[in-house]
Amino acid sequence: MSATSTKSRTYSISQLAEEFAITTRTIRFYEEKGLLQPKRNGQTRIYSAADRVKLILILRGKRLGLSLEESKDIIEMYHPDQDNSHQLQTLIDKIREKREQLKTQLDDLRTMMRELDEAEARCADALTVMKNVTTSS
Amino acid sequence: MSATSTKSRTYSISQLAEEFAITTRTIRFYEEKGLLQPKRNGQTRIYSAADRVKLILILRGKRLGLSLEESKDIIEMYHPDQDNSHQLQTLIDKIREKREQLKTQLDDLRTMMRELDEAEARCADALTVMKNVTTSS
DNA sequence: GCTGCCGTTGACGTTAACGTAAACTTGGCG
DNA sequence: CGCCAAGTTTACGTTAACGTCAACGGCAGC
Known part of the structure; x- marks a missing residue:
């Protein structure tokens, strides 16, 4: 060894x-x-x-x-500081709080993703229209 | 009316x-x-x-x-600026890029959530142990 | 012994996103 | 009329998260 x-x-x-x-x-x-x-x-x-x-x-x-x-x-x-673990409950509270924040963030993210999808679709539509106009003229 | x-x-x-x-x-x-x-x-x-x-x-x-x-x-x-829509393709690219960023962010969020769950579990365990020790003595 | 190259500390500069304060106008009301 | 509350502009202060030198130490190779 x-x-x-x-x-x-x-x-x-x-x-x-x-x-x-x-x-x-x-x-x-x-x-x-x-x-x-x-x-x-x-x-x-x-x-x-x-x-x-x-x-x-x-x-x-x-x-x-x-x-x-x-x-x-x-x-x-x-x-967690091994000897410092008397604050375990405080720590758990912090974790829960942070998780709540992350949850709103997740919701925000999903919403924004969805709205970006829609925005892209609208843009794509607009592009298609423009192409049609130019090819059909 | x-x-x-x-x-x-x-x-x-x-x-x-x-x-x-x-x-x-x-x-x-x-x-x-x-x-x-x-x-x-x-x-x-x-x-x-x-x-x-x-x-x-x-x-x-x-x-x-x-x-x-x-x-x-x-x-x-x-x-989008109605008359300014000649930059539609640029806009779409921007949207795609932003969505990529949001995707990594989503992954990061999920990972951190999971790890916070584990951290909380560990803390809870530690708390239980301490209670057992104090009640069994 | 000199030259790079990597590492260190310390000090100052920079950018974003506001906060804070001063000094002014304006509409309403008792 | 006097005055307050709400609005405005202008200007300077502040905090976080680094960037950018400057000046120095150690050591590998030539």
Whole structure:
């Protein structure tokens, strides 16, 4: 059994930056805001697989329009401070609240999708009409 | 048939502000950015039902994380400049693009919902364990 | 030893989406 | 008439989420 197993991969800041198409500045910024706490090798930051997952959560949050603060909360939902779990009920409440928000968002999304469909149909119709006019003249 | 029919209702700026729980400043700001073009009675702005619909679109866009610029585009999808319809194809492309974005967003939403469910379940479990410990001692 | 290249911190700049404040007009009413 | 409430414009302030230098350290290769 060799010591160089597959477990506990690590990443450099530029590796992560490239993988997720963001800048190193951005990653450091997230750390500054307390969303990431990578290990260090002297000066240099070393990111674990868990850090990478957190980044994924942050970026997904961004796509959903969450603020960094909100993403921070979400991350803590996944990694509740082991000793800090006396706030479990608070956490559950937060989750429920967030889920409510996501639900309205989902409704908004569906509505907008439907309306976009209709808008496209109208545009397509208009285009057809124009073609007919030009070919029949 | 009286002249005071139900058609073409109008709204004052503060009426709309109250209805949608935003400030008048915000509404004027949207106008400044070209999202609204209310009629005027001298100085005073007068909003039509169409203006109100546009506001609804803007606010829904906001909930979905759209920028005002994007909401502006969306609004134009609903009210394509009649004479300006030579850009219909461009418009359709925009709609398709926007729908793609909404699709990823929908996936993100579903994923996050699912994961929140799991997180809540884990928290609930943890709570149960704690109760058992305290009652069995 | 010099040159890149990657990494670091720190400071300042930028954009979007409003908030806030000042200074003014205008219609209604007691 | 005096005054208030609601409206207006203009201008500056604010927050979040980075971008953009600047100045520096370490090390790999020539």
